[in-house]
Amino acid sequence: xRSDRIFCDLPTxxxxxxxxxxxxxxxxxxxxLFVEGQAPRGIFVLCKGRVKLSICxxxxxxxxxxxAEPGEVLGLSATVxxxxxxxxxxxxxPCQINFVKREDFLRFLKDNSDACFKVAEQLSxxxxxxxxxxxxxGLSHSASEKLAKLLLEWSxxxxxxAKQEPRLKLALTHEEIAQMIGTxxxxxxxxxxxxxxxxxxxxxxxxxxxxxxxxxxxxxxxx
Amino acid sequence: MESAIxxxxxxxxxCPDRIFCDLPIxxxxxLDSxxxxxxxxxxxxxxxxxxxxRGVFVLCEGRAKLSVCSESGKRLxxxxAIPGEVLGLSAALxxxxxxxxxxxxxxxxxxxxKRKELLSFLREHREACxxxxxxxxxxxxxxxxxxxxxxxxxxxxxxxxEA
Numbered sequence: 001x002r003s004d005r006i007f008c009d010l011p012t013x014x015x016x017x018x019x020x021x022x023x024x025x026x027x028x029x030x031x032x033l034f035v036e037g038q039a040p041r042g043i044f045v046l047c048k049g050r051v052k053l054s055i056c057x058x059x060x061x062x063x064x065x066x067x068a069e070p071g072e073v074l075g076l077s078a079t080v081x082x083x084x085x086x087x088x089x090x091x092x093x094p095c096q097i098n099f100v101k102r103e104d105f106l107r108f109l110k111d112n113s114d115a116c117f118k119v120a121e122q123l124s125x126x127x128x129x130x131x132x133x134x135x136x137x138g139l140s141h142s143a144s145e146k147l148a149k150l151l152l153e154w155s156x157x158x159x160x161x162a163k164q165e166p167r168l169k170l171a172l173t174h175e176e177i178a179q180m181i182g183t184x185x186x187x188x189x190x191x192x193x194x195x196x197x198x199x200x201x202x203x204x205x206x207x208x209x210x211x212x213x214x215x216x217x218x219x220x221x222x223x
Numbered sequence: 224m225e226s227a228i229x230x231x232x233x234x235x236x237x238c239p240d241r242i243f244c245d246l247p248i249x250x251x252x253x254l255d256s257x258x259x260x261x262x263x264x265x266x267x268x269x270x271x272x273x274x275x276x277r278g279v280f281v282l283c284e285g286r287a288k289l290s291v292c293s294e295s296g297k298r299l300x301x302x303x304a305i306p307g308e309v310l311g312l313s314a315a316l317x318x319x320x321x322x323x324x325x326x327x328x329x330x331x332x333x334x335x336x337k338r339k340e341l342l343s344f345l346r347e348h349r350e351a352c353x354x355x356x357x358x359x360x361x362x363x364x365x366x367x368x369x370x371x372x373x374x375x376x377x378x379x380x381x382x383x384x385e386a
Contacts, residue, residue, distance in 0.1 A: 130366035
């Protein structure tokens with residue numbers, strides 16, 4: 001199963017063209033692929049591992065937008081538009097990545113309309129996620145509401161959505177979760193303690209079990 | 224109240240400066256055959272967040288407010304679109320629901336292209352496909368800027384414009 005999934009079901013000729021322009025590289029955990037504000041050099045197709053995507057204020061405050069998973073193309077909109085990278089991308093696992101230089105990628109898109117469609121699909125998904133973030137960050141009243149929304153979102157993945165007590169792997173620290181919802185580490189720690197005390201969630205090692213989905217949903221809608 | 228006006232993109236004087244209008248003549252003619260230009264008054268809602276995407280709306284004249292809404296009905300403006308912008312593009316391409324609500328701030332002239340026809344048009348005209356990718360990138364850039372402003376602003380006072 002190919003890991004650079006976005007391009008993996010293209011016609012053979014397009015795949016061959018892509019193979020010719022990509023550079024496969026391994027990165028350790030903690031490597032910075034690109035920094036917000038840099039001129040775009042190209043795209044990074046995440047084949048294996050996960051990458052943290054964040055933005056930063058001038059005072060150093062950081063907001064984590066998303067944890068990218070294999071199959072995602074990083075730096076896509078900047079590479080296409082020529083505008084600076086909007087986000088900083090840092091690996092949180094050892095990663096395998098295919099890098100494609102900007103000029104090669106634009107030429108590839110011009111010559112392969114199927115690839116263009118795939119890119120359009122992924123950009124649409126990113127736009128959808130960004131709108132979701134705006135809604136979540138801008139319209140949620142409290143950190144409690146934002147955390148509840150985040151936990152519900154995470155618990156809906158990997159086939160857990162239909163379960164009475166979905167489970168999720170907490171791969172981020174409280175500090176990183178705080179950076180995702182725009183609050184402090186201390187607030188996240190306090191909120192988790194409160195959720196556990198109320199038996200809405202339960203910790204089992206690094207796994208979090210949602211014991212009371214209804215209560216968590218009520219928190220997510222500020223009811 | 225809408226009124227239908229058939230207007231060719233090729234003939235529209237301001238088009239060459241507009242973002243979706245500077246395509247080759249043959250492509251513009253193909254676009255003419257799939258679009259319907261309408262005039263809408265101020266406050267018309269072109270589409271609502273959550274509705275299945277019917278197509279895209281090219282803003283030829285006038286401005287539109289793009290906003291998102293919470294469950295409690297509170298609204299947050301994402302962006303004010305200006306003439307030349309294509310609204311609903313992301314949803315129309317992905318087949319998902321519209322991510323935002325688009326409401327006209329002025330009396331406007333809008334060209335609508337239905338989703339099915341948009342997809343056929345793009346498959347037949349490669350140069351437009353790359354154009355669309357560029358448009359989506361710019362939409363995403365705007366969205367990220369909004370994320371930055373709401374996510375990294377101060378938490379104790381309003382940092383978003385009134386809806």
